Amino acid sequence: MNLLPTRREMLKLSAAGVTGAAFSGWLNVLAARAAETRQRTKSVVLLWMDGGPSHKDTWDLRPGTDHGGPYREINTSVNGIRISEHLPKMGELMNHGAILRSMSTAEGAHARAKYNLHTGYREGVGGLVYPSMGAIVAKELGSQEAAMPNFVSVGNRSYGAGFLGPRHQPLIVNDPARGVENLRSTLNTQQFDNRVGLLDELEQGFHRTHQASLTQAHRTTVNRAVTLMRDTGTAAFDLSREPAASRAGYGTSKFGEGCLLARRLIEAGVSFVEVTLGGWDTHQDNFDRVKNLSTQVDSGMSQLIKDLKDRGLLDTTLVIWMGEFGRTPRINARGPKPGRDHYPRAWSAAMFGGGIKGGQVIGRTDAEAATVAERPISTLDFMATVCNIVGIDHNKQNHAPNGRPVRIVDRGSNPITQLL
Amino acid sequence: MTEQRIVRRWIAQVATVSSFAAITFLAVGLDGPEAQAQQKAKAKAPPVIVVQKKKAANPMAKARPIPGQGQKLDVAALAKLIDSEINRQLKAEAIPASPKADDAEFLRRVYLDLVGVVPSADKTIAFLESTDPKKREKLVDELLTDERFGKAMAESWLLCMVPRESTNRLLIQAPFHKWLAEKFNVNERLDKVVFDLLTAVGSQDDNGAITYWVANNTVDKRTDNITRMFLGIQLECAQCHNHPFTDFKQNDYWGVAAFFMNVRVQTDAKQAAKKGGPITIVEGNAMAKGKKAALPESAKIVPAKFLAGEEAKLEKEPARPVFAKWATAPSNPYFAKAMVNRFWYHLFGRGLVNPVDDMHDDNPPTHPELLAALTEQMKANDFDARYLIRAIMATDAYQRTSKPNEKNADDRTWYSHRQPRMLTPEQLHDSIFAVVGQVARKAPEGAAAKKGPPANTRDNFLAFFRIDSVDPLEYQTGIPQALRLMNSAPSNAANRVVEESVTAAKSDPAKTIENIYVRVYARRPSADETSRMMQYIEKAGAQPRTAYTDMVWAMLNSSEFVLNR
Structure with missing residues (x-):
């Protein structure tokens, strides 16, 4: 039997002032970690490649062909799977992951495609704002009592809870090095507590006469924000607490810091962390830019996977690499440093960990990586697959504010079965 | 099966x-x-x-004749008609109404609904102390001629007319806002405003209205927005297939879209932001000359046809004026109704039909005869927006308190009491700044906006608090917003409020508390509230000012402040 208190118990104890200073900081995180590994539901890290990464220059190369580009292919830890030379560390981890080479989706403009790939629905249909994957996972798998948020988005406003409401909105961290904004009061604890007490009195008085559901919702949200401010678990947001040695592997980029923050948050029990790496909209200068971006991915993502593995968290944490679409198999003629344009018809995504069978390639594109030759994966297929991996029933219906039932994933999905 | x-x-x-x-x-x-x-x-x-x-x-089981039919009613008569319709329904549902709001509640509500900000302390005191029996209608008249009215109204319309899409990130909206604000402020007939908007040509510098056509830069976006905004119909479902609930077919959609095929943006916002130069809208026969507008896959090329009406006889003339004339004519079955519902929605937080822009047979109004009567009167009174607003604001229905009684607390449909709603991000920002006495900074538009609005600007605040919501009566604020409100300026910038309140009260604590209440909540405190706050101030001992700032902070973060009630 494990004598360490669970994270939940820890919270109760520290809220009651029982644990005091001795359990603050890293010790609390340690306890939380020990508790979490025993009874984990799954969590997700979504590495969002904003702008639409070129599949033909990352996971599905055609070296030596007309529009194949200058990159070479390298072997990976899995026999027969070859990827870009600029993702060598990811190649070493290939046995833990799968490449989805036959993504085929319907939206070719950034905003609509991002919406579609985040929510599974098409923007504007049905007069609803649909929840993103993060909000769905937060709602279905996250703890509803925890002070820590269940959905954190790093480096991006992201797509929110839609009709699921404020309870499942992402907590946004613009800069991983700065953590959650406005999390600390500028006042001393005593004065802040006085104010919160006074605020609560005002709220009680108002609620007695008004009873409106809005006043209740406002009170709840303010109380949750205050609880979060007082929660020692928020130390997970503070990257300066990470030893220099374990930071190094992530590289010095913002994206690398985002991956490190994602690891700390997953350890602290957050269900869904999205980390954005922008700059993939390479209409021009594709090859210099993709090389640079790939290098950032290679450090940050590989270190994240290794760290999760070392901590026994990889089997319960699904790491997804994807953008809103791929890029044209043909190189365009835009100036001396050409690029590739938007291309939703055939592209690649990748998944690691989360208990999937690694070392696989799902689907196949044709000789030019231009059309799907085998096993097309639609947005619905993809969303349903993610749900299956993390243990969410994708046919479950949530209710929009107007009472209308809405499936987590719309009808017509054909999830990939060979990953589990 | x-x-x-x-x-x-x-x-x-x-x-x-x-x-x-x-x-x-x-x-x-x-x-x-x-x-x-x-x-x-x-x-x-x-x-x-x-x-x-x-x-x-049980749709319209007992349809009654439209009240006031054939007559032209003045403001007072229309207000009476509204109340009689609302009360009839309350009686049928056996729901007792709450009494009228007191002066302070009414004052703050009218300020927020018309000029988008809470009243100042001076205005509050003057209104509370006035014994003029007509002070409520005089207040409405005064605010309708306040230039903030047009600005606030235009800002809320722009939010519905300029899609928040990545393509519009660099779009300069100020000329559009200015154009529309002026229309509201001179009380131009609504049919004229919409006609001008729907036929706008020229450069953005000369005609701010063309911004609408730049912001909705494809034929399908134009069709969707125009039918939603000005006809009260969500036609977009018919873009790709026949509409599931209405009789609209795909050909109806593309028949309307055909009117907008030949509108071209000459310099788009992105290019203009990069290279300078005016953005211009022209309407011509561009389609014929190879340069096709970007059409979605579902596009059908059909002759221009009025919605649920006849084919338009388009010769060589531009197509939009033909459409605009049809759309804004008194005989048009959609336009006046859509306008009435939109203003009702603006003042009550919900339309007589909900969603506000989704009118069709299977989505009937809560008060069908009332909507029909308002539509008739809108036409009879020259599409006068101020007329409609004055009448609505003069009703008991609008003036009821938001405090429910024992039997009507669950009612959200029949106007037995006022439904509180969240302040919009604009109202919240402007009200906090008004209370603490600071002037907001404005972010640059266009190319300079590329990296998003800088911190400490109004635009940054709005972007942070903006959450796409289908229903203003729903709570949509999250933890990040709550944290920002609690822990950043300006909610912590209470020094000025406190200093001025203390000085005006000559340091008398009870009077200081009252001054703070008037300034932040736009009302006087009750005796209980004063004595409770006195205790709090006394406990602070030698540092009463600190305690007063605590008070302001708590009030700015409270439900009473963040709601329009």
Whole structure:
């Protein structure tokens, strides 16, 4: 039997002032970690490649062909799977992951495609704002009592809870090095507590006469924000607490810091962390830019996977690499440093960990990586697959504010079965 | 079986409050998971749906003649008509109404609804102390001629007319806002405003209205927005297939879209931001000359046709004026109704039809005769927006307190008491700044906005608090917003409020507390509130100012402040 208190118990104890200073900081995180590994539901890290990464220059190369580009292919830890030379560390981890080479989706403009790939629905249909994957996972798998948020988005406003409401909105961290904004009061604890007490009195008085559901919702949200401010678990947001040695592997980029923050948050029990790496909209200068971006991915993502593995968290944490679409198999003629344009018809995504069978390639594109030759994966297929991996029933219906039932994933999905 | 499939398809496609209710009605008697899901949905649905369902199942069972038909009613007569219709329905539902709001509650509400900000302390005191029996209607008149009225109104319309899409990030909206604000401020006839908007040509510098056509830069976006905004119809479902709930077919959609095919943006916002130069809208025969407008895959090329009407006879003339003339004519069955519903929505937080822009037979109004009467009077009174606003604001229905009584607390449909709603991000920002006495900074537009609005600007605040929401009566604020309100300026910049309140009170604590209440809540405190706050101040001992700033902070973060009630 494990004598360490669970994270939940820890919270109760520290809220009651029982644990005091001795359990603050890293010790609390340690306890939380020990508790979490025993009874984990799954969590997700979504590495969002904003702008639409070129599949033909990352996971599905055609070296030596007309529009194949200058990159070479390298072997990976899995026999027969070859990827870009600029993702060598990811190649070493290939046995833990799968490449989805036959993504085929319907939206070719950034905003609509991002919406579609985040929510599974098409923007504007049905007069609803649909929840993103993060909000769905937060709602279905996250703890509803925890002070820590269940959905954190790093480096991006992201797509929110839609009709699921404020309870499942992402907590946004613009800069991983700065953590959650406005999390600390500028006042001393005593004065802040006085104010919160006074605020609560005002709220009680108002609620007695008004009873409106809005006043209740406002009170709840303010109380949750205050609880979060007082929660020692928020130390997970503070990257300066990470030893220099374990930071190094992530590289010095913002994206690398985002991956490190994602690891700390997953350890602290957050269900869904999205980390954005922008700059993939390479209409021009594709090859210099993709090389640079790939290098950032290679450090940050590989270190994240290794760290999760070392901590026994990889089997319960699904790491997804994807953008809103791929890029044209043909190189365009835009100036001396050409690029590739938007291309939703055939592209690649990748998944690691989360208990999937690694070392696989799902689907196949044709000789030019231009059309799907085998096993097309639609947005619905993809969303349903993610749900299956993390243990969410994708046919479950949530209710929009107007009472209308809405499936987590719309009808017509054909999830990939060979990953589990 | 077939029924089940239809039900399923309907649910999968567009569903609205009452169309869903209609489905529920259909599904009664079906077995299996479908029906169970319906039951479950019914169980979870808020009370408003149950009420709506009754309407949908029994549409206009006893249709009455339209009140006031054939007459031209003045403001007072229209207000009376509204109350009589609202009260008739309350009586039918056996729901007792709450009494009128007191002066302070009314004052703050009218300020927020008309000029988008809370009243100043001076205005509050003057209004509370005035003994003029007509002070409420005089207040409405005064604010309708305040230039902040046009600005606030234009800002809220722009939010519906300029899609928040990545393509519009660099778009300069200021000329559009200025154009529309002026129209509201000179009280131009609404049919004229919309006609000018729908036919706008020229450069953005000369005609701010062309911004609408730049912001909606494709034929389908134009069709969607124009039909939603000015006809009160969500036609977009018919873009790719025949509309599931209405009689609109795909050809109806593309028949309307055909009017907008030949509108071209000469320099788009992105290029203009990069290279400078004016953005210009022209209408011509561009389609003929190879340079096709970007059409979605579902596009059908059909002759221009009025919605649910005839084909337009377009010779060589530009197509938009023909459409605009049809759309804004008194004989048009959609326009006046859509305008009435939109203003009603603006003042009550919900339309007589909900969603505000989704009018069709299976989504009937809560008060059908009232909507019909308002539509008639709108036409008879020259599409005068101020006329409509004055009449609504003069009603008991609008002036009721937001405090429910024992029997009407659950009512969200029949106007038995005022439904509180969240301040919009604009109202919240401007009100906090007004209270603490700071002037907001404005972010640059266009190319300079590339990296998003800088911190400490109004635009940054708005972007942070903006959450796409279908219903203003729903709470949509999250933890990040709560944290920002609590822990950043300006909610912590209470020094000026406190200093001025203390000085004006000559350091008398009770008077200081009253001054703070008036300034932040726009009302005087009750005796209980004063004595409770006195205790709090006394406890602080030698540092009363610190305690006063605590008070201001708590008030700015409270429900009473963040709600329009």
